[in-house]
Amino acid sequence: MFRRLDAAATELSARTVRVTVDGAVLACREGDSLAAALFAGGSNACRDTAVSGSPRGPFCMMGVCYDCLVTIDGRANQQACMTPVREGMVVGRQSGAREVAA
Amino acid sequence: MNRSASNDTPISACDLLVVGAGPAGLAAATQAASQGIDTVLIDEQPAPGGQIYRAVNATPLRDRRILGEDYWHGLALLEPFARSGARHVAGAMVWAMNRLEEEGGFEVAYTADGQTRLLHTRHVILATGAQERPFPIPGWTLPGVITAGAAQILLKTAGVVPSGPTVLAGGGPLLYLLAWQYLNAGVRIDAILETTPPGRWRQALPHAWGFLRSAYLAKGLKLLRAVRAGVPIVSGVTAIEALGEEGALQQVRYSAQGRSHTVPAEQLLLHQGVVPNSNLSRAIGAEHAWSERQDCWEPVVDAWGASSVSGVTIAGDGAGIAGAMAAEHRGRLAALHAAMSLGKIDKARRDDEVRPHQRALARASRGREFFETLYRAPDTFRRPTGDTIVCRCEEVTAAQVRETARLGCQGPNQMKSFLRCGMGPCQGRFCGLTVTELIADEQGRHPRDVGYYRIRFPIKPVTLGEFATLPQTDASRDAVIRIRK
Amino acid sequence: MVSATTPAVFDVAVIGGGLVGSAIAYGLRDSAEHVAVLDEGDVALRASRGNFGLVWVQSKGMGMGDYGRWTLGSTRLWPRLAAQLLELTGVDVALEQNGGMIPLLGDLEVEARVAWMQRLLAQPGMAPYPWKLLDHHEAADLVPGLGPEVTGAIWTPVDGTVNPLKLLRALHIAFDRTGIRYLPHHGVQSIEQRAGEFVLATAKATVRARKIVLASGLHNQVLGAQVGLHLPMAPQRGQILVLERTRRLLTTPFVTLRQNDEGSWLIGDSQEDAGYADDVVTLPVLATLADRAVRTLPALKEVRVVRSWSALRVRAQDGFPVYEQSATHPGAFIATCHSGVTLAAAHALRLAPMIGEGALARELDPFSTRRFHVQKT
Numbered sequence: 034m035f036r037r038l039d040a041a042a043t044e045l046s047a048r049t050v051r052v053t054v055d056g057a058v059l060a061c062r063e064g065d066s067l068a069a070a071l072f073a074g075g076s077n078a079c080r081d082t083a084v085s086g087s088p089r090g091p092f093c094m095m096g097v098c099y100d101c102l103v104t105i106d107g108r109a110n111q112q113a114c115m116t117p118v119r120e121g122m123v124v125g126r127q128s129g130a131r132e133v134a135a
Numbered sequence: 136m137n138r139s140a141s142n143d144t145p146i147s148a149c150d151l152l153v154v155g156a157g158p159a160g161l162a163a164a165t166q167a168a169s170q171g172i173d174t175v176l177i178d179e180q181p182a183p184g185g186q187i188y189r190a191v192n193a194t195p196l197r198d199r200r201i202l203g204e205d206y207w208h209g210l211a212l213l214e215p216f217a218r219s220g221a222r223h224v225a226g227a228m229v230w231a232m233n234r235l236e237e238e239g240g241f242e243v244a245y246t247a248d249g250q251t252r253l254l255h256t257r258h259v260i261l262a263t264g265a266q267e268r269p270f271p272i273p274g275w276t277l278p279g280v281i282t283a284g285a286a287q288i289l290l291k292t293a294g295v296v297p298s299g300p301t302v303l304a305g306g307g308p309l310l311y312l313l314a315w316q317y318l319n320a321g322v323r324i325d326a327i328l329e330t331t332p333p334g335r336w337r338q339a340l341p342h343a344w345g346f347l348r349s350a351y352l353a354k355g356l357k358l359l360r361a362v363r364a365g366v367p368i369v370s371g372v373t374a375i376e377a378l379g380e381e382g383a384l385q386q387v388r389y390s391a392q393g394r395s396h397t398v399p400a401e402q403l404l405l406h407q408g409v410v411p412n413s414n415l416s417r418a419i420g421a422e423h424a425w426s427e428r429q430d431c432w433e434p435v436v437d438a439w440g441a442s443s444v445s446g447v448t449i450a451g452d453g454a455g456i457a458g459a460m461a462a463e464h465r466g467r468l469a470a471l472h473a474a475m476s477l478g479k480i481d482k483a484r485r486d487d488e489v490r491p492h493q494r495a496l497a498r499a500s501r502g503r504e505f506f507e508t509l510y511r512a513p514d515t516f517r518r519p520t521g522d523t524i525v526c527r528c529e530e531v532t533a534a535q536v537r538e539t540a541r542l543g544c545q546g547p548n549q550m551k552s553f554l555r556c557g558m559g560p561c562q563g564r565f566c567g568l569t570v571t572e573l574i575a576d577e578q579g580r581h582p583r584d585v586g587y588y589r590i591r592f593p594i595k596p597v598t599l600g601e602f603a604t605l606p607q608t609d610a611s612r613d614a615v616i617r618i619r620k
Numbered sequence: 621m622v623s624a625t626t627p628a629v630f631d632v633a634v635i636g637g638g639l640v641g642s643a644i645a646y647g648l649r650d651s652a653e654h655v656a657v658l659d660e661g662d663v664a665l666r667a668s669r670g671n672f673g674l675v676w677v678q679s680k681g682m683g684m685g686d687y688g689r690w691t692l693g694s695t696r697l698w699p700r701l702a703a704q705l706l707e708l709t710g711v712d713v714a715l716e717q718n719g720g721m722i723p724l725l726g727d728l729e730v731e732a733r734v735a736w737m738q739r740l741l742a743q744p745g746m747a748p749y750p751w752k753l754l755d756h757h758e759a760a761d762l763v764p765g766l767g768p769e770v771t772g773a774i775w776t777p778v779d780g781t782v783n784p785l786k787l788l789r790a791l792h793i794a795f796d797r798t799g800i801r802y803l804p805h806h807g808v809q810s811i812e813q814r815a816g817e818f819v820l821a822t823a824k825a826t827v828r829a830r831k832i833v834l835a836s837g838l839h840n841q842v843l844g845a846q847v848g849l850h851l852p853m854a855p856q857r858g859q860i861l862v863l864e865r866t867r868r869l870l871t872t873p874f875v876t877l878r879q880n881d882e883g884s885w886l887i888g889d890s891q892e893d894a895g896y897a898d899d900v901v902t903l904p905v906l907a908t909l910a911d912r913a914v915r916t917l918p919a920l921k922e923v924r925v926v927r928s929w930s931a932l933r934v935r936a937q938d939g940f941p942v943y944e945q946s947a948t949h950p951g952a953f954i955a956t957c958h959s960g961v962t963l964a965a966a967h968a969l970r971l972a973p974m975i976g977e978g979a980l981a982r983e984l985d986p987f988s989t990r991r992f993h994v995q996k997t
Binding site: 231233242244420542543544545546547548549552553554555558559560562585586589591592593596597598599600602603604605606607608610611612614615616617 | 659660661662785788789792793796802803804805861862863864882884887889890891892899901902903904905906907908909910911912913914920921922923924925926927928929
Binding site for chain 2: 089
């Protein structure tokens with residue numbers, strides 16, 4: 034798993050941003066990407082693939098691997114590593130291929 | 136041509152567009168703006184710095200000893216850029232570029248805040264940098280396995296580090312830099328599995344003179360000594376597997392010196408060098424060549440960075456891996472060349488002003504050959520076999536690619552159409568090199584003859600809705616809606 | 621049964637390893653012992669990779685009723701081809717023949733299209749098939765979330781789709797199973813006929829064959845001239861958008877929008893005269909394609925385009941297929957068309973056996989190049 038170094042943990046308490054992930058509240062440090070917040074919150078995986086249902090999590094942290102895909106505020110297949118956390122953000126893990134919102 | 140710009144698509148203009156805010160892009164934009172060129176710098180990240188200086192303005196790790204002075208050098212690029220007058224468009228992604236036939240220059244489509252915008256520019260400098268070389272081992276898609284670069288980004292941007300058993304694997308300066316930074320931050324590393332084959336040092340020795348005269352020597356040795364003192368190193372590793380039952384990494388199995396070992400691990404950090412980000416340069420039609428020394432593709436550029444596409448210059452690692460310091464100097468060279476192309480300075484002035492930058496570039500390039508030879512990714516880890524996943528997005532295995540190559544598949548594009556590798560959202564970034572090498576391996580051909588995927592716009596996925604807001608023309612409507620009165 | 625050893629002279633050399641050539645070669649597997657497929661390299665003008673995957677009848681044959689008839693016949697044979705390929709290669713090409721639609725946005729389009737369909741089916745030589753104008757609600761029953769701007773749609777039960785990449789792959793695996801020799805990087809540069817044999821100079825080695833089939837798509841014009849077949853061609857560019865995989869939503873395809881068995885979406889259909897520039901996608905055309913698609917199915921707005929491509933349709937000047945055996949060079953056959961998927965069944969199950977027998981049936985007379993010469997006078 035991952036943890037925050039003291040310097041980061043201090044900042045977390047000073048300026049916390051709260052998001053929900055599958056309904057559960059996650060306290061994040063302002064300025065973190067959603068992927069970093071998920072790792073720090075104890076999740077290594079954020080979705081199951083469309084092809085085989087295998088679990089995946091962020092891999093490159095720089096927006097090129099497209100493994101960190103989650104649903105953010107109702108929009109599917111968003112890259113968690115390229116999205117800074119925002120107060121009230123609603124995050125959902127994805128399972129398989131996305132829906133076309135009808 | 137009659138164009139109707141839809142109200143949804145604002146079009147702005149500039150003389151020079153720089154794509155990428157790493158050292159090359161920052162230096163280029165700063166140089167160009169200071170010469171009075173109307174310059175825009177577009178970058179995907181919320182703050183400038185690229186990957187190497189990522190979050191240098193905002194990192195929670197303000198004790199400079201943790202990340203090291205080379206990282207903090209990034210501030211020296213940010214400050215002049217902020218003062219230069221160049222416009223910075225952050226959190227924006229360039230996904231298409233087409234030549235403007237009538238006006239000259241290019242029309243560039245980029246997306247920001249879920250909206251597509253168009254920019255007209257006379258000259259472009261691509262400074263899109265590098266990504267990590269794919270490192271396909273069995274189990275590399277398991278949660279718990281990330282790249283060393285990813286781990287370093289977590290460290291820099293968020294002060295987030297592994298808390299359980301952690302193994303680093305591969306080779307290359309970044310791996311050791313990360314290990315050193317972790318030691319500085321009090322993070323325990325259980326092992327570094329070095330894949331550099333024995334005897335590589337001997338091969339690299341002829342280039343050692345350059346290395347000895349370079350700036351890298353003193354820093355490099357000090358760093359290596361600290362890492363070797365603080366972390367168990369396993370050398371000559373010839374096989375690595377990431378194992379885990381419940382959909383997460385639990386152990387790493389490796390072979391070294393003829394014996395197999397298994398160690399518990401919650402995080403496996405992989406790294407075997409970096410390669411240029413070439414999707415944008417390919418999509419615009421620039422010529423690329425195979426680099427024998429670096430086992431990857433590079434755009435073909437001249438000493439100024441000018442590509443085979445007139446009006447497009449490429450600087451930094453995106454033009455060929457040479458490191459952050461070289462990137463900065465190449466950025467300035469590219470900007471001077473752009474200034475001449477735009478008519479701001481004449482050739483004599485360009486050739487005069489470039490001299491200190493050329494000297495600096497030569498100094499920064501010393502020692503690279505040594506690293507390249509020493510840390511060349513071994514064949515086994517570039518050319519996987521069996522069930523090892525090659526295309527992460529479509530979950531295509533090495534065995535499938537090899538079998539299709541044996542059946543006579545002509546190249547990566549036919550391979551893509553047969554197996555879907557390269558058709559996922561990463562657009563071949565993590566499988567392209569591997570597919571080229573596997574075809575080469577199976578068919579006894581050279582990668583340069585095998586070729587690479589054909590890359591087209593959008594160079595990263597963009598919503599259909601955004602495409603629908605782009606301007607249409609009478610000709611485009613005629614081509615699609617063919618029902619007449 | 622085809623033998624796997626390399627003969628000095630092949631019985632048949634099929635020039636071109638795209639959909640047309642591959643289907644014909646596959647169809648020859650029982651009537652010739654040594655069959656070769658000569659293909660070019662990985663980055664050539666590969667029309668076959670630019671394929672939408674429609675197995676489509678609707679809108680075919682305006683100006684040549686026989687083409688409509690030939691097309692309908694092929695769609696009726698398709699299930700047999702799919703079953704054969706599944707048994708021989710294990711690849712399921714995902715044939716779906718549940719009907720298809722042309723979406724009509726606005727009353728003008730509805731009127732124009734209905735009139736057009738009536739004219740089409742009234743032509744001599746056409747084989748009739750049922751079709752219906754659906755109003756918005758009837759179309760919406762077939763397509764959940766149909767856009768309000770879709771005034772109606774022309775629907776026929778005979779239209780369908782297949783996965784064209786799986787089809788090509790299945791055919792290539794079939795070569796391996798049946799001893800058909802697939803020779804990549806053997807682009808044919810010249811053809812000579814000597815002593816009852818054809819001598820093909822290729823980029824690699826010289827290949828000899830007793831019969832040849834010119835199925836090289838856009839190159840057929842150049843190669844055809846070498847065997848006395850004069851085939852005026854006019855390539856036409858089409859650009860396509862491909863969307864990421866989603867859960868399966870669309871089971872009745874539109875001619876301009878379909879979702880394949882794996883969940884990704886394909887959006888077409890553009891026609892431009894752009895010479896041989898198949899390496900360029902142009903934003904205005906992609907914008908118009910995207911705009912129409914979003915009006916057809918608004919929920920696709922948020923789905924991402926993962927790639928676009930352009931490809932050239934292989935078209936004879938009048939847009940209809942060309943099938944002929946050369947009068948000056950007997951044993952040389954030519955096959956050119958742009959609906960390589962729809963016609964794959966006819967090519968494999970009817971045309972190939974005719975080539976095997978050494979003569980094309982009278983039914984294919986309308987497709988010979990003689991029709992171009994008639995127009996000249």
